[in-house]
Amino acid sequence: MLIKTTSSAYDHGVPSEITPTEVYHARRDLLRWMAxxxxxxxxxxxxxxxxxxxxxxxxxxxxPLAAVKSPVAGAMSLEKLTDYKDATGYNNFYEFGTDxxxxxxxxxxxxxxxWSVEIEGLVKKPGRYALEDLLKxxxxxxxxxxxxxxxxWSMVIPxxxxxxxxxxxxxxxxxxxxxxxxxxxxDPKTMPGVTSRVLDWPYVEGLRLDEAMHPLTLLSFGMYGExxxxxxxxxxxxxxxxxxGFKSGKSIVKIRFTDKQPLTAWNKAAPREYGFYSNVNPxxxxxxxxxxxxxxxxxxxxxxxxxxxLLFNGYEAQVGQLYAGMDLKTYF
Ligand SMILES: Nc1nc2c(c(=O)[nH]1)N[C@H]1C(S)=C(S)[C@@H](COP(=O)(O)O)O[C@H]1N2
Ligand SMILES: [Mo]
Numbered sequence: 001m002l003i004k005t006t007s008s009a010y011d012h013g014v015p016s017e018i019t020p021t022e023v024y025h026a027r028r029d030l031l032r033w034m035a036x037x038x039x040x041x042x043x044x045x046x047x048x049x050x051x052x053x054x055x056x057x058x059x060x061x062x063x064p065l066a067a068v069k070s071p072v073a074g075a076m077s078l079e080k081l082t083d084y085k086d087a088t089g090y091n092n093f094y095e096f097g098t099d100x101x102x103x104x105x106x107x108x109x110x111x112x113x114x115w116s117v118e119i120e121g122l123v124k125k126p127g128r129y130a131l132e133d134l135l136k137x138x139x140x141x142x143x144x145x146x147x148x149x150x151x152x153w154s155m156v157i158p159x160x161x162x163x164x165x166x167x168x169x170x171x172x173x174x175x176x177x178x179x180x181x182x183x184x185x186x187d188p189k190t191m192p193g194v195t196s197r198v199l200d201w202p203y204v205e206g207l208r209l210d211e212a213m214h215p216l217t218l219l220s221f222g223m224y225g226e227x228x229x230x231x232x233x234x235x236x237x238x239x240x241x242x243x244x245g246f247k248s249g250k251s252i253v254k255i256r257f258t259d260k261q262p263l264t265a266w267n268k269a270a271p272r273e274y275g276f277y278s279n280v281n282p283x284x285x286x287x288x289x290x291x292x293x294x295x296x297x298x299x300x301x302x303x304x305x306x307x308x309x310l311l312f313n314g315y316e317a318q319v320g321q322l323y324a325g326m327d328l329k330t331y332f
Contacts, residue, residue, distance in 0.1 A: 065222045067160050070141035072215045072318075079146065082155040084224050086297045091231045092149065093250055094198055095184075095191035102193075103231035109190040110251065112235040121181075121257035124172035131235055135221060138166035142225075143218055143239075148280050148313050150244040154294045159239050160222030165213045173209065173257050180212040181205075181262035182238060183254035199265050205249040206262030206276065207240065208322075216241055216318055242312040242319045244278045275332040279323070280313035284332050 093103035096110075115131040140160055148154040168180070186194045186202035194201045211217065218239040221228060228234040233250025240247045246266050256262075266274035273287055282292045293306040312319050323331075 063227060064225050065140060065160050065227060067140040067142040067222075067225075070143040072141075072143070072163070079144070079156045081144070082157055082296075082298050087155055087157050087223070088229045088231055090153075090297055092245065093193075093231055093233065095186065095193040095201075095203065095251075096231065097193050098196075098198060106192055107230035109192075110185075110230045110234065111190055112230065112251075115235050115253075117236070117252060118254045119171050119256075120254065122174040122177035122259060123257050124174065125170070129167075134167065134219075134236065137170060138162035140221070145216075145218070145239055145241040146313055147239065147241060147245050147248065148294055148309065150246060150274070150278070150286060150291075152289065152291070152294050153297050154307070155297045157223055158225070159218055159220045160225070161218045161220035161236075161239070163215045164217045164219040164238065165215060167219060167255075168209075168213055171257075176259045177257040178209055179258045179261055180207050180209055181254075181256040181258055182207075182249040182252050183256065184249045185251045185253050198269075200268055201265075202253075203249060203265045204262060205238070205247055206264050207247070208261075209257075210322060211240070211319075214319060214322065216315060242280060242315040244274075244280055246274070247278050277323075277328075277331050279328065279332075280309060281311055281328055281332070282309040283311070284329055 089104045090100045091103040092100070093107065096103040096106040113131070116128045117131070117134060118128050120126045139162060141162055142158055142160055144156060144158050146154055146156050182205045184203045184205075185191070188194050207217070218241075219236060220233075220239045221236050223229075223232060228237065233248075233252075236252055237250040238248045238252065261276055264274075264276060266278075267276055280291075285291050292309055294309045295304070295306055310316070
């Protein structure tokens with residue numbers, strides 16, 4: 001079964017009264033119908049895989065991706081989606097500049113093909129994995145996740161990808177592996193920001209192995225039905241929805257399995273401000289500001305109210321157990 005999408009529906013540049021969110025909702029209805037249709041979820045999943053394999057062409061401009069509605073997406077799907085133009089025009093991607101508008105303006109130089117990810121360290125199957133193979137490693141799912149930045153803003157985005165655990169299982173970590181390190185691209189020729197000293201490049205992030213294996217941890221290749229735009233971390237990034245945004249590394253080139261807690265970019269830059277865990281927690285303030293509330297991007301009009309920030313960004317039921325018995329003020 002193939003999903004037909006008209007490319008115009010995803011042409012964000014079209015002057016039209018239809019907003020990307022509305023277009024997106026129409027498509028989501030299609031996905032819902034597909035997942036619950038006569039063919040059943042299994043067939044739908046296979047259909048999506050097939051359609052996906054046929055629709056992806058690299059390099060080139062974004063093409064519609066097919067996906068099935070994720071069984072682990074959760075209740076976030078009831079929240080209003082952030083408009084595409086906000087989600088792709090207000091970004092943190094310091095390799096392209098520190099201003100929120102810099103990535104959209106500068107990331108055009110990023111070369112996303114060919115692309116591969118080096119898997120190394122404590123695994124049975126290390127090696128270089130081509131993007132094309134990673135795209136097909138597991139069925140693509142659509143997950144609506146809220147992402148909250150440590151700076152105090154949040155967005156709700158329909159991501160496309162699959163659980164990172166699918167890749168981890170494939171490369172078979174050794175018993176000694178306790179952490180996973182994510183190294184992202186640092187290419188001074190295409191990334192103007194890496195000549196500045198704001199961070200120690202490359203941008204590195206890390207998770208405990210059980211966090212990385214959690215089904216909510218998404219290896220993402222797309223959003224809003226398309227391949228990731230460059231400013232959003234093309235061609236692949238992590239989305240860890242219960243942690244502050246900076247834990248979700250963009251444009252990953254290396255995944256290393258280790259027995260030691262990785263030194264991460266923001267932790268190195270300001271260890272008292274950015275801990276290794278960085279779980280969203282309204283009860284643990286950043287030393288220079290409160291984390292109790294947040295501003296939803298797109299709701300910043302005159303009468304917009306701040307939203308209360310939720311423990312683990314609202315995913316406590318799913319991930320709380322990972323931190324049982326830990327003092328979250330010590331392990332911030
Ligand atoms: N390589 C890389 N990844 C990165 C960053 C970065 O500067 N470089 N910024 C992080 C931060 S602080 C946030 S909040 C999210 C922002 O993701 P978005 O622009 O898709 O909303 O990306 C994270 N991943
Ligand atoms: Mo952030």
